[in-house]
Amino acid sequence: MPTTLDDWNPGKAQDHHPEATYEEKERLFLEVKNDVRYKDFIYGCYECGICVSACPSARFYDFSPRVIAQAIAREDVERVYDIITEDIWNCAQCFSCVRCPRQNNPGGLVTILREVSLKNGLQESKDALQGYSRVIYKVMLKGNQVSPDMLQPDFFPDWGPWVQNFSQNMHVWRKAIPMDSIRGLTDVAWRTDRKTLLELYTIWFESGNMDIIKELDESLYDLLTEVMQEELEEG
């Protein structure tokens, strides 16, 4: 059937996610738009594609920082919802896209979209972060993102026999490091004062960070809250 002027509308919003109402999608978009950083990250889009040419994820996934910048600049509520539910976890967060001649920051927009997604408990984000909770536990409680004891063959089989060798020798290798702040530690990357950790816990509670964790993983939230509150009460 030939296309007529009545049905030819390339900019027409398409509803790929009827499970969510337009009002819900609009509410999420407004949360993104109200983020304090929003106006620093989007200034419009030339559609030049420089961001895509530099993007590692665009080479390996059906992912485009240009589409993200475009959809947000046009305030295309339906398309932004597609992006939140389908695209954001493919971004490598390298910020190669900030070579944008309009000074857009598509990687920064992805960061805001991820935050909004988590705060609103979207299932797609919970799925993308499956297996990641132990890292959140470590960084929020110990103040280090990674630790030597995370290097186990079960978790890093693709890193080869080195991991097996390391895990067998971890305790003695860790003692053979000249830095006082590291030597001998296996469950944290470096030695952190108790007072420092209590200050970190204060930040998590006071900044609203714990609300995000509650939406992401309720059992992780319960565990972290119990441990951190107990420590804070002890002082």
Place this chain on the structure above:
Amino acid sequence: MTELTTVEQILERKSHPVVRDASAAPTEDMHDRLLELEAKGEIILQRIKGDYVEFPTKYGRMKKIPIEHTWHHKSCGHCGHIPGYASSILWLHRQFNLDYNDPTDQTSCTGWNYYASGASNAVGQAAVMSRNFAAAYETGYFPMIHCGTSFGHYKEIREQLVHHKELRDEVRRILDKMGKPLVIPEEIVHYSEWVYAMRDRFAERQLVDMSPITATVHPACHYYKIVAEDAIYDPEIYGGQRTAVVTALLEKLGVNVADYSTWFDCCGFGFRHVLVQRDFTRSYAVLRKIETMINEANPDLTVTHDTGCVTTLDKSQFAAKAHDRKVGVPVLSDAQVAALAMGAHPFRVVQFHWHSTDWRPFLEKLGINWQKYWDEFQGDLDQIRAGTKSGITWQDADTPIKLAG
């Protein structure tokens, strides 16, 4: 009719050093805004005390790099998984008796987690940075950031704090609960900038001839892509078209730096990907970086200046062997290369045993009998196992050794 721009014309233009004019920069530099906030009493602007050197940044602003009295903001990935990276940085300081502080009143910037999961927010991230900066200020030492992501993340948070009063107010409210002021250092300094500043002095004390080595450089994305105007560029290096750190050091040490076409590409780390979706990380690291380096430059070594890049480029190579991909390029940081060149013990200081891609051919090409030093190190480990030695200390590691020959 407009004259066509040919490839030859573009190459000719790019062959000339870039003349920088900070007043014509396309991005805003916020250092004057920091002074205004300080004048209003909104922030404490921590100044560098003691010696510093100034170098040009991307658009010509001169950046101060402190030489000593520095507070070493450590990296989770260095200290957890590549400890020879961190110990090499401090070993270099110790060689010149430069005063430094290795604090325990420091947390991770938590930026890796934030870029991986989004499980935080602008206030939380700014408060973590500000707490660390306040802790450094209390000691009187100036922050030196080891991690490329912490460096980029902090530069971006500094911009956000400058631009948004509501963010400053919220962070100040949280810091008040700890009795800490809102402190921003006058410069956010990455350790590789210090290495760049010290390269001539390193070369004066060099013990290993590095001229047999060809190396490629992977510039770390979060060093020079986030807040791009605050990274060091040098007209003498790549004509000022790329960041100068790492490359300038290698050239000064006599390493043959070879170029390759995908230098701008990231390493594939991906933050979330490297922890829970490594198919992307491995593929990108091998196909876009390591294999391209081998095809175009055939390096003995690749050198970078960030946590994630060393881990990704090094650890991703093993699995690719199953697919008969071209791999086998050892990966080191600039600090490890400098330490090795100055006679740091390959295992007590540089800690090669934490790296998985075979580094033995690289050491052999330098004429270093790695087996001799490995045996020595095994002796240390035997003593630790037997309980006759509690661990390796700086006393064991400080003295440079004539490694080659």
